[in-house]
Amino acid sequence: MNAEIISVGTELLLGTTVNTDARDISLALAEIGINVFWHTVVGDNPARLTECVYRARNRADLIITTGGLGPTCDDLTKQVLARCFDRELYLDEEAERFVRDYFARRSNLRFTENNLQQAMLPKGCTMLPNDCGSAPGCMFQDSLVRVIMLPGPPRECNTMLRNYVIPYLRQLSGEVIRSHMVRMFGIGESAMETKLRDLMDGSNPTVAPYSKEGECMVRVTAKAGSEAECETLMAPVLEEILGRMKEHVYGVDCASMEQRVLQLLEEKNVSLAAAESCTGGLLAMRITEIPGASAHFKGGVTVYTEEAKTALLGIDPKYIQENGVVSMAVAGRMAKRVRKTLNSDLGVGITGWAGPDGDDVGTVFVGLAARGECYVRRLQLGNNTPRGKIRTQAVNNALDMIRRYLTGLDV
């Protein structure tokens, strides 16, 4: 099946919104083996949307639209799609019930008759419930093409997609698609590609490399008649990749480095505390983004000033002066002291120059302390590197050190 995604919204063409809906839909369709050949973005303009729909009808089996469903845009998308496929709009009973219910359950919202516009659907539609908002989606099947209309707000779009659209599309196809993502740190994209190039020529499973903010990833994807067959096809390739990439691999199918670290802390029943200077709380923030982090992350300090390093960690100002605030010694001491202060098994200390001004921008020291041990990694991230990237890389390196320590690798 070949799909085309049409996003409707002037805000996308003005650049005030980024088109994450098209990304979310593409990702979900790729997972179930539906090819996407085009994304098109049009404004809230009936003529251009019509042009776009006619073209899509000739080249795709599946059209998914996002946006243009609410009352603020006069339900543009439903109007145009109804006209393009020669269907009238009618008040759908199920949709009406959905909309009335939505308002009835919310004491702070007042139902007005014009809200019923949202329950007007093109003839022959199936309504798609909106679990996060008031505008239902809908879908219908024409002789040649399936049409699915989703709301524009990302949370509404993505929830409807995952809860209703993907299950529906999945049962249409007899084929099963499965994939695994191998995630790595500490190796560059081109070095990874060189090591895996021969594997990338295969067609089932396929092997595709990605990179993002210093991390490298490889996705292995197989198509077959059953899930088990997919796994059988992938197993030898995955084994080969893990064998070649070795300790650079921090996880398969895990969401992020912080997720992997938290999982290791749980497995080993180890607790963590962090003292951050140039990263200003980013490590703590990323770890505590994961529900349940409090069981193993005891807390952290953002010691952005030298005064705070003394007040919160009891580091002697003289020690800072002698060694320099950005130094191997101070990173190590921060790690040791935060470990002690918060009574945790591991302590991390990060100090560095995040820029944008200064000669040493990009120099960061990351310390990791355990009982009787302390390791410090020196990073040179380049003095043209933007502040945000330096902070992200510093935190990634701290997570990598924890992961390596907990899995018995050299830190």
Added chain:
Amino acid sequence: MNAEIISVGTELLLGTTVNTDARDISLALAEIGINVFWHTVVGDNPARLTECVYRARNRADLIITTGGLGPTCDDLTKQVLARCFDRELYLDEEAERFVRDYFARRSNLRFTENNLQQAMLPKGCTMLPNDCGSAPGCMFQDSLVRVIMLPGPPRECNTMLRNYVIPYLRQLSGEVIRSHMVRMFGIGESAMETKLRDLMDGSNPTVAPYSKEGECMVRVTAKAGSEAECETLMAPVLEEILGRMKEHVYGVDCASMEQRVLQLLEEKNVSLAAAESCTGGLLAMRITEIPGASAHFKGGVTVYTEEAKTALLGIDPKYIQENGVVSMAVAGRMAKRVRKTLNSDLGVGITGWAGPDGDDVGTVFVGLAARGECYVRRLQLGNNTPRGKIRTQAVNNALDMIRRYLTGLDV
């Protein structure tokens, strides 16, 4: 001038990358008054890219492509564009110098002859230097349409756009466009729209509302022969908006709430410290994202566990037990204690349930302490609200309290 943006890259259709380039370009073009009517995304496929370029040539005066310039995609975009506009590719001298220089300045990269492919441009092109990477961009003018080719990696694309493309396009148009963004907090989108609806009917200046993660914004945009005329057109409308929205407005043309808060801390020469529980360092992280934050942000503690609240802030465990860890009393005490510990003028304390599990998810207390004063705001963010949103809203409220305190409003 009407523009069309064509993004080339299979990774966009697979959903592994979100199309921020199209957003960045749209935003920059909107600022100089160039209309964008279409975004199209195609994969690394010459036939579909050709189809797309032919169509764009018929409906746009300006085509901007992103991606497909590097060696990994065989310079697809330049090849196809050269063919569509009947121009040969030749080795451009300036581009060759650029590429050779790029490698010469980097001791860790080895120049190989195939890198010169990046210096092959369609006949009649002007090279665009890449200030963040090795692949130069280029542009040419055909009888009917201007074509600009930019690299795909967001930083390279955006930098080339801002440094070379926008200045070039700006001098083509005699007209000047200026806009101001009014930013608000503490009012819902529909309430704001109701208050400003009549102003939104104007055509010069235009008034357009936006909302994002609990913040509301209004952009006022004018077109005229000069910058001064634009300002004259906008002044009465801006004044009207500020008059109606009053204390909800936290800034005009400022980047974010944290930027505004930091600016106020500087103006009033006031220092800040933060104690965060459920937000886990997000407030510290957002403030320290801004260069120079260390002058007024003394530091913070992430006291995710009760133990940490005692160890770092000296809060009596009995006090926590008696009041509950998520309570007005504990938020206030956290604010006071972090202020004292870090010797700052203001202290913030945040404690709450970020979920996803538990009956009280969405309940957050935000405390603000100054000398002899302490205010606590109670938030009920809803127990279906996702964890990330609760954390963001809690931090936004803390920033709002600081802003209101420092500008003499009721906290």
